[in-house]
Amino acid sequence: MADSTLVLLAALSLLVGLSAYAVLAGADFGGGVWDLFASGPRRADQRAAIERAIGPVWEVNHVWIIFVIVVLFTAFPRAFAALCIGLFMPLTFVLLGIVLRGSAFAFRAHSEGSPALQRRLGLVFSVSSLITPFALGLCAGAVAAGAIRPAGEGWQTVPVSELLRPFPLLTGLLAVLICSYLAATFLTAEATGALRADFRRRALATGAALAVCAALGLVLAVDEAPEHSTALLEGRGLPFALAALVLGIAGIALMARRAWRWVRPVGVAFVLAILWGWAAAQWPYAITPVLTFEAAAASPAMLRVYLVCLAAGGVILLPALWLLFRLFKGGHPEAGRRAEERV
Amino acid sequence: MSELMAARAQMGSSLAFHIIFAVIGIGMPLVLLIAEGLWLRTGRDVYHQLARTWSRAFAVTFAIGAVSGTMLSFEIGLLWPRFMEFAGGIIGMPFSLEGFAFFIEGIFLAIYLYGWDRLSRRAHFLCGFPLLLGGFASTFFIIAANSWMNTPQGFVLNAAGEVVDVDPIAAMFNPALFTQYTHMLFAALVTTGFTVAAVYAWGMLKGRRDEYHRKGLAIGLAVAGILMPIQLVTGDLIAVQVTKNQPLKLATMEGLFQTTEGAPLTLFGIPDEETRTVRGGIEIPYLLSLLAYNDPTATVQGMEEWPEEDWPNPVLVHLAYDTMITLGSALLLPGIVGLYAWRRRPHWLQHRLFLWGLVASAPAAFICVETGWITTESGRQPWVVYEVLRTEDSFTTATGILPWFVVFSGVYILLAVLGSMILIRMARRRRERLAAVGPAEAAGG
Numbered sequence A: 001m002a003d004s005t006l007v008l009l010a011a012l013s014l015l016v017g018l019s020a021y022a023v024l025a026g027a028d029f030g031g032g033v034w035d036l037f038a039s040g041p042r043r044a045d046q047r048a049a050i051e052r053a054i055g056p057v058w059e060v061n062h063v064w065i066i067f068v069i070v071v072l073f074t075a076f077p078r079a080f081a082a083l084c085i086g087l088f089m090p091l092t093f094v095l096l097g098i099v100l101r102g103s104a105f106a107f108r109a110h111s112e113g114s115p116a117l118q119r120r121l122g123l124v125f126s127v128s129s130l131i132t133p134f135a136l137g138l139c140a141g142a143v144a145a146g147a148i149r150p151a152g153e154g155w156q157t158v159p160v161s162e163l164l165r166p167f168p169l170l171t172g173l174l175a176v177l178i179c180s181y182l183a184a185t186f187l188t189a190e191a192t193g194a195l196r197a198d199f200r201r202r203a204l205a206t207g208a209a210l211a212v213c214a215a216l217g218l219v220l221a222v223d224e225a226p227e228h229s230t231a232l233l234e235g236r237g238l239p240f241a242l243a244a245l246v247l248g249i250a251g252i253a254l255m256a257r258r259a260w261r262w263v264r265p266v267g268v269a270f271v272l273a274i275l276w277g278w279a280a281a282q283w284p285y286a287i288t289p290v291l292t293f294e295a296a297a298a299s300p301a302m303l304r305v306y307l308v309c310l311a312a313g314g315v316i317l318l319p320a321l322w323l324l325f326r327l328f329k330g331g332h333p334e335a336g337r338r339a340e341e342r343v
Numbered sequence B: 001m002s003e004l005m006a007a008r009a010q011m012g013s014s015l016a017f018h019i020i021f022a023v024i025g026i027g028m029p030l031v032l033l034i035a036e037g038l039w040l041r042t043g044r045d046v047y048h049q050l051a052r053t054w055s056r057a058f059a060v061t062f063a064i065g066a067v068s069g070t071m072l073s074f075e076i077g078l079l080w081p082r083f084m085e086f087a088g089g090i091i092g093m094p095f096s097l098e099g100f101a102f103f104i105e106g107i108f109l110a111i112y113l114y115g116w117d118r119l120s121r122r123a124h125f126l127c128g129f130p131l132l133l134g135g136f137a138s139t140f141f142i143i144a145a146n147s148w149m150n151t152p153q154g155f156v157l158n159a160a161g162e163v164v165d166v167d168p169i170a171a172m173f174n175p176a177l178f179t180q181y182t183h184m185l186f187a188a189l190v191t192t193g194f195t196v197a198a199v200y201a202w203g204m205l206k207g208r209r210d211e212y213h214r215k216g217l218a219i220g221l222a223v224a225g226i227l228m229p230i231q232l233v234t235g236d237l238i239a240v241q242v243t244k245n246q247p248l249k250l251a252t253m254e255g256l257f258q259t260t261e262g263a264p265l266t267l268f269g270i271p272d273e274e275t276r277t278v279r280g281g282i283e284i285p286y287l288l289s290l291l292a293y294n295d296p297t298a299t300v301q302g303m304e305e306w307p308e309e310d311w312p313n314p315v316l317v318h319l320a321y322d323t324m325i326t327l328g329s330a331l332l333l334p335g336i337v338g339l340y341a342w343r344r345r346p347h348w349l350q351h352r353l354f355l356w357g358l359v360a361s362a363p364a365a366f367i368c369v370e371t372g373w374i375t376t377e378s379g380r381q382p383w384v385v386y387e388v389l390r391t392e393d394s395f396t397t398a399t400g401i402l403p404w405f406v407v408f409s410g411v412y413i414l415l416a417v418l419g420s421m422i423l424i425r426m427a428r429r430r431r432e433r434l435a436a437v438g439p440a441e442a443a444g445g
């Protein structure tokens, strides 16, 4: 296999991991956001529905970020080092958020009978569910904007003033909205009755906010992330951008017409179109515009072994994942409930 | 505290924290399988209750293990980016395989925990096996990475200091892998066994001497007692391996400054770098030569053979190592006494002294694990990749580590306190429920 094909395949595997993380863990984070903003007469029911939806799967969904990290440093060690040094600060916030989210959620689920403790843990869970996607989105925005720069042999740490520019802040917000939109959509599909109506309203509102922010992001990108916006509007990213536009409108329309069967797949496709558009615009740079994937890659021998491992691992992983989701997300709305009560 | 010191302290404390939950994560599936298997065979509800209770507690410890492990994945890059840049392309393979092992563990844990009533008894039992093997596999892969740091191979450094000719397979199957893996694996199983035994010994000391406690204690003690002798054999193998591959580390572990023919084993005492002697300490003649080379008169190289700037911290490494072998040898006792008592003096098993000994065995086993790791990791200093890359050269250029060290230390303390609180409450609620409804129904709740 040609070396450039190896690099492309490895980069694609990274995108697969990121997509799975965005859709699966993204929805879990969004669940945390809706836990924070639970309101109205069915507040407790909303929280219970969220907990049921996340309970059995969050740990597995969360492994996708570990997958992304190991792929990064196995296949693209130079890019990994650049990200870790350049984005030290926001990545540390990501880390803090992940740790607090996971442990608070697990602790809350297993401390029934202590309502005060559960309330506090719930707050930690939901606030950290907000912080994590925001910080991750900020990182993506900073990379797209070319904020990470080489310094001598190594890399410069991006100063806070540059992280807090409008474009990275907006990409952070976009990430939060994506998660919230996904979660609301999934919960709409999983819930019934009045609860479903609650989540439908939330899905519609975040869908609209997402559309506005995405448009605003494109405008800001022209100035702050020029390479990125060119690639997105004129180059490789354009088909994805158009697909996102169509799918976004379709998703809102389907939701408005209560086409429950379709909202979930269309919502997922919409989010993937955004993510892949971003990835296409990023290519061939791992670190825009100074380090390409090709230059960041490990040796061909390593990439070859890595891809073989990936294939072998996939053969084991996919049936196991299928089993898990069939057991706990088996389509019907009460799927998680009985198991949850019995643990 | 310098930034480098803060980073080393943060890395060390994160690993020291994670290993506690990793150990339970490796060992708990075995204990669960034994209890559930006994339930399937005998149909006795007490085993069902034990498996249920442990699986509920395991949900909490596994979650802490998962988040603390995630912290490590980030920290290894955030604190040592130049190490990962160097090592990622050589030893990345076991890390990516480890990712798959984590998936398998996570998936089957979820099925195991939430599947009690969705699967047939037999299917549920069978789902415990991938969980067990996932833990064994993830240990194997992470140890492969660590043993490579001790005995690096599978690449060539050219004249310009660049890595060429990478052979990921050779890197993974490095000389320290087998001994380190077996020693770690049995350490985890033994430690989990002692932990389970200790929990029920404590309950019995508090007067709860029912069948549930007796069986729980027996399963834990059986696991620990049977595997403990094997653990000492793997300990001997790993010591021989270190002698061969990292002779300076061995000399530091033993506090041996001078190259000596027929070297004695020095237990404890404080190595003094100034005078190059060990103050205090108990000397056992010829034992070191015997252990390291199977020959009481063999010559063992002392630290003086290497330049001082390459020395690890002799006080830390020597004391950590001696703590492990002393406590480790003592941990043979519960198994021996338990076996003897079970055959000849059953009432000993209920004796307060024996129960107190078991209660103490759990922290002792964890101390072995921690001090063993300090031996390995601090004994490798000043290298992060032995004789290839220095720790100070792999450190990040980002600044502001110290405040984060403080924040994350706080997070660990919080996790430890909350986690234990929740486990204790869980046990108390189980007893309350039991008192209210009787054992049969309580098992299901």
Ligand code: HDD
Pocket: B150, B176, B179, B180, B181, B183, B184, B186, B187, B188, B190, B191, B231, B232, B234, B235, B236, B238, B239, B242, B249, B324, B325, B326, B327, B328, B329, B331, B365, B368, B369, B370, B371, B372, B373, B374, B375, B376, B377, B379
């Ligand atoms: C229950 C736990 C336990 C027990 C009873 C022992 N050990 Fe251990 N030891 C470990 C748990 C451990 C460990 C924490 O798991 C380490 C750290 C790295 C590793 O692979 O295992 C370790 C490391 C370790 C090392 C350092 C390896 C290196 O630097 O690469 C040596 C030489 C020994 N052990 C030797 C022994 C001997 C001779 C023992 C017999 C008394 C012993 N250990 C008992």
Ligand code: HEM
Pocket: B008, B009, B011, B012, B013, B015, B016, B018, B019, B076, B080, B083, B142, B143, B145, B146, B370, B373, B374, B377, B378, B380, B381, B383, B384, B391
């Ligand atoms: C879980 C058990 C482990 C414990 C308790 C442990 C302990 C430690 C300690 C105490 C240090 C600081 C050493 C010093 O600076 O004096 C350290 C450093 C480090 N460890 Fe480990 N370690 C463990 C496993 C691992 C594994 C499996 C890996 C790799 C895959 C690893 C990678 C590192 C790295 C990269 C450093 C920082 C560089 C250095 O100080 O050499 N550790 N560890």
Ligand code: HEM
Pocket: A059, A062, A063, A066, B018, B019, B021, B022, B023, B024, B025, B026, B061, B062, B063, B064, B065, B066, B067, B068, B069, B070, B071, B072, B073, B076, B102, B103, B105, B106, B135, B138, B139, B142, B143, B184
């Ligand atoms: C000898 C040292 C280590 C052993 C034996 C070990 C073993 C384990 C085990 C058994 C688990 C499963 C979780 C649980 O049971 O609680 C786990 C989780 C994890 N470990 Fe470690 N680990 C070690 C060191 C490390 C290091 C150095 C890293 C990172 C560089 C790491 C990263 C992780 C991650 C990311 C998880 C979470 C996986 C999940 O979400 O399921 N571990 N580890």
